[in-house]
Amino acid sequence: MTSLTATVSTPAQVPRVPIPANGVDYRGKIVLAPMVRSGELPSRLLALHYGADLVWGPETIDRALIGAVRQVNPRNGTVEFTRYPSNGGRTEKATKASVIYRIDPAREKDRLVFQLGSAEPELAVQAARVVAGDVSGIDLNSGCPKPFSTHCGMGAALLKTPDKLVAILEALVREVGTPFNIGISVKIRILSTAEETEALSLTVHCRTTPMRPRERAIRDQLRMIADICHKAGVACVMNGDVTSRDEGLALMQEYGVDGAMIATAAEANSSCFRSEAAGGLADWDEVAREYMRFCIESENKFNNTKYLLNMLVPGKHKEFRKPENSRTYADTCRCLGFEELIPAAIPLDERLGLAERWSEKWLEQPEEKKHSEEKAKAVQNAMQNNETARAAGGETRVKSTPVPAHTGGPIRTTSKPAPVKTGKPKGPEPEGPADLPVPSEVVQQSQVTA
Numbered sequence: 001m002t003s004l005t006a007t008v009s010t011p012a013q014v015p016r017v018p019i020p021a022n023g024v025d026y027r028g029k030i031v032l033a034p035m036v037r038s039g040e041l042p043s044r045l046l047a048l049h050y051g052a053d054l055v056w057g058p059e060t061i062d063r064a065l066i067g068a069v070r071q072v073n074p075r076n077g078t079v080e081f082t083r084y085p086s087n088g089g090r091t092e093k094a095t096k097a098s099v100i101y102r103i104d105p106a107r108e109k110d111r112l113v114f115q116l117g118s119a120e121p122e123l124a125v126q127a128a129r130v131v132a133g134d135v136s137g138i139d140l141n142s143g144c145p146k147p148f149s150t151h152c153g154m155g156a157a158l159l160k161t162p163d164k165l166v167a168i169l170e171a172l173v174r175e176v177g178t179p180f181n182i183g184i185s186v187k188i189r190i191l192s193t194a195e196e197t198e199a200l201s202l203t204v205h206c207r208t209t210p211m212r213p214r215e216r217a218i219r220d221q222l223r224m225i226a227d228i229c230h231k232a233g234v235a236c237v238m239n240g241d242v243t244s245r246d247e248g249l250a251l252m253q254e255y256g257v258d259g260a261m262i263a264t265a266a267e268a269n270s271s272c273f274r275s276e277a278a279g280g281l282a283d284w285d286e287v288a289r290e291y292m293r294f295c296i297e298s299e300n301k302f303n304n305t306k307y308l309l310n311m312l313v314p315g316k317h318k319e320f321r322k323p324e325n326s327r328t329y330a331d332t333c334r335c336l337g338f339e340e341l342i343p344a345a346i347p348l349d350e351r352l353g354l355a356e357r358w359s360e361k362w363l364e365q366p367e368e369k370k371h372s373e374e375k376a377k378a379v380q381n382a383m384q385n386n387e388t389a390r391a392a393g394g395e396t397r398v399k400s401t402p403v404p405a406h407t408g409g410p411i412r413t414t415s416k417p418a419p420v421k422t423g424k425p426k427g428p429e430p431e432g433p434a435d436l437p438v439p440s441e442v443v444q445q446s447q448v449t450a
């Protein structure tokens, strides 16, 4: 524990704990949350563009990273960690390496935290070493409640094995944080009572493991968590239902935490990181245009680009919704009216093989065949997206709208589970917009950066 706190950031109350030379000070920061799919390089650059102070990358599992090769992309200077996929257990070897993680060393310098999924100190250390020289911090995911993560002891399962959690963190501090001079942090959930959470000591979390992503945040344990962290010289970053920079700064004041982290509001419109004084929320087309620019510059995977564009572009934009209008970067720019991006989009389509995939030959096929292929691909993508998102605690959504602060129901003042309702026949959940919280529910979450 002592070694753990020695390399992490320093709240004002513990002025002697140094910030690691290559690490970052989490205090006073409004940051982008780790998000599988939605936290790839272009989204992080977009958040930074609109004023995020720090960005967390998507959770990456230790085994995916171990053995990855680091290379610099000569076209854009990004650092890519690549490896050959296992090819789903098929006997034939994959012929093309996949990019597991991509970093912009210039624009993300001193601002990027890598999030790791692990249940073993040794694997965690091996994986963290692969990226440690290129990031400012390593964060351990101890909050993901999904079976994909918890069945092998990762994510929120670590909260039930605090000795293992501490062993991983101590190993990371000793073997990675100290030699690389970067911070080690952990993102956790609260337990159902303040006493249980407090007993975790180093580790806290403001959302109970069974709570659903759309349930409203619980903040009653925040001050206690922040106090524990501060006594240990550890910064505490809150997360859960923070929707803008200004709101995050106000919550930091109110609860005495060091920073605030934003996830879903940033997915919907990353300009939430811009304060009202600096212009506040930007229009969707400005945000989507900037996003496309970053996607093209960083050679982002097209499916991933389209996933977040679906969040950023309002549903009424019919041209974009037509699949035949957005099969390539160039097509997508054209239908959204981002003409100036087309010259850079065309060579990228060629490099990624998109132009070829949707060649004239394909378009000349009978309509029926085209639609069945498209449908099969859409189903496959949706299934893959679901798995990854669930694994990291996020739900797959097609589109989202910024959720105004605290309008989806009252902030819960206790983390005790709500009493089971009786006397009503079982029926479907109350209807509401697919992407907004159902009013009777509760959301969560805070986080500690240990």
Ligand SMILES: Cc1cc2nc3c(=O)[nH]c(=O)nc-3n(C[C@H](O)[C@H](O)[C@H](O)COP(=O)(O)O)c2cc1C
Pocket: 033, 034, 035, 036, 037, 038, 057, 058, 059, 115, 141, 142, 143, 144, 187, 239, 240, 241, 242, 261, 262, 263, 264, 265, 389, 392, 393, 394, 395, 443, 444, 445
């Ligand atoms: C699409 C998506 C993916 C997520 N992936 C991760 C992840 O990789 N690691 C993690 O710790 N949390 C992940 N989360 C949880 C968020 O980081 C955050 O804790 C949660 O959404 C609550 O914050 P919010 O109220 O600002 O959305 C994910 C959430 C979403 C919506």
